[in-house]
Amino acid sequence: MPKRSAEEKIKYYNSKIRKLERKKRHRTRSQSSSESDKNSDNERQIVDPLPSTSQHASGTTLEEVPEDLLPDEVSPEVIAMPVPELDPQLLEALGDPTDDTPIYGPDIHTSLAQRWLPILKKGIQAEAKTKLLKEYTIPDNCKLLKAPTLNAEISAAVTDLVRNRDKKLQAKQDQLGLGIAAINKAMSLLLTCDDKVQVTKMLSDGCRLLTDLHFNETQVRTKLVTPGLDKAFLSLIQDQDRDETLFGNKLPEKIRASKAIEKQGLQIKKVTNPKSSSSTVTRFQNQGNWSVPPRYPPSKRGGAHIHIQNDGTTTLPPATTGAATDAPETIIGEGEFEQACPCEAVTQDTSAAQTVYPGCSSVIRKAFESRGTPISALDLVMASLSKNTLMQYNGTYKLWWQFSQIHNYDPYICTVSNVMLFLTEQFKKGAAYGTLNCHRSALSLLLGNVTCDEQIKRLLKGAYKLRPAMPKYSYTWDPQLVLNFVAKWVPNRELSIEQLSKKIVILLALCTAHRVQTLASIKLEDIVINCSGVKIGISSPIKTSAAGREQPVLVLPYFSENKAICPATVIEDYIFCTKDIRPFNKNNLLITYKRPHRCATAQTISRWIKQVLELSGIDVSMFSAHSTRHAATSAARASGLSLDTIRKAAGWTNRSQTFAKFYHRPMLVTEDFASSVLMPNM
Structure with missing residues (x-):
């Protein structure tokens, strides 16, 4: 027989060692079983002569093999020498050993374990589970085992997400209830038979645990539903006990009672007196966060004045007719109002100035309707106003409505002096010229040509001289700082969706000099990619859109000098990386990088741009996301680009002076100038 090589010897010894280890493990298992004492003795005879069993037919033993031929993980000392016992x-x-292994109880019957383990791993099949649930019903004398249904009033107030989650919890709770019912059915059978005290106790303990779990699930459902409710409503359901519904069947009655109490606390009934109608009662009541002065000036006709205090009581001052008196004020409660003022009549003006502010759109509709606009044409008139314009005018109309209530004016019919008084009050509160001009523009939509009066123009001119409007930026930042930073984010297709999204928005903002509103309006079907670059047409209306004016077209050629910041390449890579996560039936180019993926709004894009500016070292406490428009156009002008090209690229008209007045700014002066002055001449 040829002599083995070193590798064959190593394989042979490894095989022998594995056989010995398997025999040793088998012996350990045999010793732990009470039914295999004889087998353990036989195996001990096989395993004990460990050194002698590794001898081969050729006469080579384990101890004779050179140590360099043995595997690294096995050594003769480990196999031959036993580990000595410590003192x-x-x-x-050393202390007691720590055992992290869980402690289990005695084994259950093998037949039971064989049935539970597959269910613990894979669960019960749908058909078998449905059949099993139909086999048991909730006992008639323990109806609360059935999961309570969500109240219809609460279901209408919460979101679909909360309702769907509650349905899942309800199904789980119903299953627990049926499990408890099945155990109780078994207990009922045991109670009618012979004495089975121990079995009854075990079943009873199981029912207790399941019942407690049932209660905990009810508490969890309550905590998951209540965050979507009004805080003022939580006091009604805070300590309510459940029945068939989660918050009790008496919830509708409590809601109605609460609303009735609230209504009674905010209103005071009219009191009429047929004997006397000359005196009136002026009533003030501050509701919510209302902090403006009273709507009506105090009466000088001798009528009593009743003041509603914060605690709900009413203050009735002494009569002021005739000589002055030092009599104290009388405090009366709400229920005592009619008895305390039997001779006073409460009057209420139903004019437009005394109504609650109806909202921006309603105010504008009412104004056009009062000026003779047909009702059928109001929708077309309102369509001429953009959403952002309505949001901006809404603040003006709220202030104007409060001003009209204080001075008892009709907000739809006012004189020039009324408008001048309103603008003067706003100026005294700190409003600048730009804010006053915005107020004038909003009121012109409401009042017509009143705001175009020469006196109002003179007032605004005086406000400009006393509080001139300064440009937002006296200088701008260098776009190269940001471009050098995002150039490190390569390659594009290996970046995260978040990083790639922020890179594309900052490049689009700088290379097009357009507003974030324009970037949010880019559609996939409007993007044309060819060999020279990318052309993007803007089909949606934007701020500069008008009748007879062309929509902007964004042209982005391939920038071969530095492909890391090439906007055309980034657009191609962005479309490729986001093709699998785009929302259905949404064609916007920019989408959010967090689930659920939606179309990115202008506010989201602004936040992304500002985050990139901050990472690039730009002072975001001074510069906003819109400053990219200043930086890009100023850098283009500094490089020698013509004004006509800048106006056309940024979306300004040929005669527009916007760039020269507001956007053309010098770059931020660095310390290089001071250093050159301090540097000694060589």
């Missing part, structure tokens, strides 16, 4: 004192000094 008991040393073991005591």
